[in-house]
Amino acid sequence: MLSVKNVTMKYGNHTVLDDINIDFENGVYGLLAPNGAGKTTLIKLLATLHFASSGAVLWNGESITALDEKYRDVIGYLPQQFGFYRSYTPTAYLLYLSALKGIPKPAAKQRVDKLLSLVALSDVKNVKMKKFSGGMIQRVGIAAALLNDPKLLLLDEPTAGLDPKERVRFRNIIAGLSKDRIVILSTHIVSDVESIANRIIMLQNGKIYCNETVAEVCGRLSGMVYEAELPTAETAEFSQKHFVLSERFEGDRAFLRFIGDGSEGYAPKNAGLEDVFLYLYRDAEGGNADTL
Amino acid sequence: MLILYELKKQLEKPFVWVCLAASVLINLWVLVSEGYSCMKISQQNQAVSAIGTTLISEENTPLLVQYLDEEYLTSVMRSGTGNPAEWLEFDIGQNVLLYSSNAYESGAKPLIMEISEPVFAERLNELQRNGENLHINGGEWLLGIVIPKLLMSISFECAVFAVLISVKIGGHEFTEKTANVVYSTKKGRSLGARKLAASLIAATLFHIVLTAVSALLLFIICPCGNLLSAPAFLENMKTGNIVTWFSMSVGEFILANAAFSLLLTLIFGAFGYSVWGMLCSVPAAVFGALGISTAPFALGFFILPGERLWRLLFASCPTSLIIGRAGFWFCESRNSIAIPGFEMISAVLWGAITVAVVILAVYRLKRVKL
Ligand SMILES: Nc1ncnc2c1ncn2[C@@H]1O[C@H](COP(=O)(O)OP(=O)(O)O)[C@@H](O)[C@H]1O
Ligand SMILES: [Mg+2]
Numbered sequence: 325m326l327s328v329k330n331v332t333m334k335y336g337n338h339t340v341l342d343d344i345n346i347d348f349e350n351g352v353y354g355l356l357a358p359n360g361a362g363k364t365t366l367i368k369l370l371a372t373l374h375f376a377s378s379g380a381v382l383w384n385g386e387s388i389t390a391l392d393e394k395y396r397d398v399i400g401y402l403p404q405q406f407g408f409y410r411s412y413t414p415t416a417y418l419l420y421l422s423a424l425k426g427i428p429k430p431a432a433k434q435r436v437d438k439l440l441s442l443v444a445l446s447d448v449k450n451v452k453m454k455k456f457s458g459g460m461i462q463r464v465g466i467a468a469a470l471l472n473d474p475k476l477l478l479l480d481e482p483t484a485g486l487d488p489k490e491r492v493r494f495r496n497i498i499a500g501l502s503k504d505r506i507v508i509l510s511t512h513i514v515s516d517v518e519s520i521a522n523r524i525i526m527l528q529n530g531k532i533y534c535n536e537t538v539a540e541v542c543g544r545l546s547g548m549v550y551e552a553e554l555p556t557a558e559t560a561e562f563s564q565k566h567f568v569l570s571e572r573f574e575g576d577r578a579f580l581r582f583i584g585d586g587s588e589g590y591a592p593k594n595a596g597l598e599d600v601f602l603y604l605y606r607d608a609e610g611g612n613a614d615t616l
Numbered sequence: 617m618l619i620l621y622e623l624k625k626q627l628e629k630p631f632v633w634v635c636l637a638a639s640v641l642i643n644l645w646v647l648v649s650e651g652y653s654c655m656k657i658s659q660q661n662q663a664v665s666a667i668g669t670t671l672i673s674e675e676n677t678p679l680l681v682q683y684l685d686e687e688y689l690t691s692v693m694r695s696g697t698g699n700p701a702e703w704l705e706f707d708i709g710q711n712v713l714l715y716s717s718n719a720y721e722s723g724a725k726p727l728i729m730e731i732s733e734p735v736f737a738e739r740l741n742e743l744q745r746n747g748e749n750l751h752i753n754g755g756e757w758l759l760g761i762v763i764p765k766l767l768m769s770i771s772f773e774c775a776v777f778a779v780l781i782s783v784k785i786g787g788h789e790f791t792e793k794t795a796n797v798v799y800s801t802k803k804g805r806s807l808g809a810r811k812l813a814a815s816l817i818a819a820t821l822f823h824i825v826l827t828a829v830s831a832l833l834l835f836i837i838c839p840c841g842n843l844l845s846a847p848a849f850l851e852n853m854k855t856g857n858i859v860t861w862f863s864m865s866v867g868e869f870i871l872a873n874a875a876f877s878l879l880l881t882l883i884f885g886a887f888g889y890s891v892w893g894m895l896c897s898v899p900a901a902v903f904g905a906l907g908i909s910t911a912p913f914a915l916g917f918f919i920l921p922g923e924r925l926w927r928l929l930f931a932s933c934p935t936s937l938i939i940g941r942a943g944f945w946f947c948e949s950r951n952s953i954a955i956p957g958f959e960m961i962s963a964v965l966w967g968a969i970t971v972a973v974v975i976l977a978v979y980r981l982k983r984v985k986l
Contacts, residue, residue, distance in 0.1 A: 371800040393802050401800040407793030411628060420621050424801040429617070468797065 325349060326370070326476060326506055331379035333365050340365045342530035343379070348476075352502045354517025355510035356597075357527040358605050363510035364404050366527075367480045370508065371401040383476075397426065400474030402465045404481045404510075410454040414445055414464045417453060418471060425472040432471075439467040442497060444490075458485035466494065470501075477507045483516050495520050514598040524597065526604065533604065538597055545595035545603060550584040553577055569602045618803065622814035 326348040333341040340362040355363050368374040370381060372388060372395065381388045388395045408417060415436055422432035440449050443463040453461065462485045469477060479498075483491050498507060499520045511517055517524065524541050526533040534541055549569065554562055559571065559578045566582040573579075583603060586592060798804045 368796075371796075373796060373799060393806070396800060396804070397802040399800065401796070403796035403800075405793065406797050407795075408797075409625070409628075409794065421797070421801060423617050423621060424798060424803050424807075426802045465797075472802070 325384060327382045329380050331376045334377045339530050344532050346532060346535060348506045350504055350506055351522035352507040352520050354521030354524045355508060356517060356524055358512050361527045364480055367478050367510055371478055398475040400469035400472060401478045402469040402480060402482050406465055408453050411452055413450050413452055414440060415449045418468060421468050422471055435471060439470055443467045459487060459490055462486060475505050477505060479509045481511055514601050518597045541600050542595045542597060545600055548583050549593045549595040549599050550582055550590040551593050552580045552590045569599050619810040619814055622810050623817055626814055626818045
């Protein structure tokens with residue numbers, strides 16, 4: 325359906341995406357990488373807000389730049405940072421966006437009402453948005469992305485600013501939407517995608533590091549993750565010798581997840597997505613990382 | 617439908633109303649200052665022109681006044697001398713040479729003025745009968761006339777530059793950071809024609825308000841004729857048509873003002889829409905942003921004669937810039953969103969253009985009559 329073919333994206337001399345190829349089928353794709361790795365750049369490219377330095381993006385085999393309006397008609401985009409007309413109510417704002425998306429007014433009104441209740445904003449639908457909190461604006465943005473029932477939903481850090489309850493609610497919305505469309509959800513927060521993404525795409529040095537199911541990604545660390553139980557006092561010394569993924573303290577006992585080879589007799593553990601993320605991007609600054 | 621949304625978006629910005637207020641004020645300033653001197657002259661029934669009054673009445677700043685024809689002028693210029701005793705009858709339509717005694721001695725270029733008012737001619741004849749020679753001291757000429765005039769002229773540029781910058785900042789999708797959202801929708805990239813139409817409607821509304829307020833206030837403050845007979849530019853009466861190509865009444869000025877800014881915006885907006893919007897190239901986008909926003913302004917600078925016509929241009933600037941905002945949109949919505957620092961580049965280019973224009977204005981003022 326959507327294929328990214330040999331796309332390179334440069335800002336001046338700085339190559340952010342380096343000759344990447346991805347094919348997207350219906351389902352939820354979690355685009356997981358640290359800040360600065362190029363998630364927003366990739367999503368903006370898919371939203372036609374950036375133009376690739378080289379390569380092409382194809383929708384059902386046709387270039388998205390050639391499709392122009394026809395392509396933008398099938399996408400829904402939630403930018404990482406976006407503005408809104410402060411003096412508008414969410415209803416007026418969404419109606420305007422419906423007009424921009426070419427939805428006839430009567431249908432738009434119904435759709436706006438439905439979406440506002442989906443994102444739990446029905447009771448403030450006639451309040452000016454300048455009074456909204458960050459999380460509320462984010463939810464308006466999610467509703468806006470869904471207005472045209474998009475076949476390709478691009479969500480750039482959609483859970484930023486949402487509280488835990490809203491996050492769960494959002495995850496349920498996305499899970500319910502994923503059947504007959506492509507959802508691409510970028511995040512640097514593992515738990516956002518762990519449970520709902522069909523596939524995880526990780527970027528590394530401008531390349532696709534992996535495009536796999538969660539289980540496959542976790543399999544990359546199988547037999548490498550161990551947990552040690554130590555007195556709290558010994559954690560510093562242990563950390564120097566091993567690559568520690570995470571620490572947990574209970575009373576004066578510390579539980580350390582680390583990368584090992586099993587020779588020290590510690591209990592092996594199942595690797596989680598977070599372990600892979602922490603290990604892959606252990607030296608990451610601006611998206612650089614070592615290969616496993 | 618979308619056009620109504622665009623119109624609403626335009627009119628909702630406080631910035632737009634600030635622009636309207638600026639327009640009203642500049643227009644009022646032009647009209648009232650002209651109308652005020654018009655009233656004073658008609659009341660005192662003593663049509664000594666402003667420049668004549670300044671130069672002639674100050675006895676300690678004598679001025680050399682001499683009638684000259686073209687030929688004589690060139691001979692004076694060549695030799696650096698002239699015979700100030702050659703007084704002739706002064707008549708309407710004649711050229712008068714005004715220069716400081718310093719300038720006279722050094723052979724510097726004098727100022728030429730055409731006598732267009734009977735009273736001024738009479739006053740000069742009177743001076744001649746009394747055998748008076750008027751001299752103006754070079755320093756005072758500079759401090760009293762040239763520098764204030766220059767400063768005034770530069771302050772126009774500064775005001776316009778401030779308007780340009782704020783218009784840029786006031787660009788809707790730019791300030792609201794809504795570009796991402798709007799441009800990724802189906803019709804988001806083809807809004808140009810609607811934005812342009814909405815802009816023209818808004819500008820027309822503004823011009824109606826502007827005209828009504830200006831006309832009303834002018835005739836309350838200065839009851840010196842009616843809309844169609846009161847002269848908009850008194851200097852045209854004193855010194856010939858140096859302000860505009862032809863004399864204009866207040867009514868004609870207001871109409872010209874409105875027509876001028878609408879026309880220019882229509883031309884440049886439509887041109888920008890059809891050409892720059894389609895050419896997806898970076899230089900074209902930069903050129904478009906510059907062209908649409910500065911062309912009406914620059915055009916006036918290079919084509920239209922007369923120092924005071926700037927006022928007409930400047931007075932129409934804020935409103936034409938409101939409509940010119942459609943232009944920024946073309947550039948934002950196309951490739952330029954992919955140019956890092958696009959906003960900075962255009963601000964810097966505008967700055968450069970303004971500096972160039974200031975230099976030109978100074979140069980012009982030095983060369984042309986005061
Ligand atoms: N407009 C731009 N100009 C220059 N560099 C940019 C621009 N946008 C992003 N970058 C750079 O590209 C890299 C990737 O940025 P981005 O795609 O925003 O990453 P992410 O969304 O994964 O945090 C960063 O190093 C960032 O500094
Ligand atoms: Mg980002």
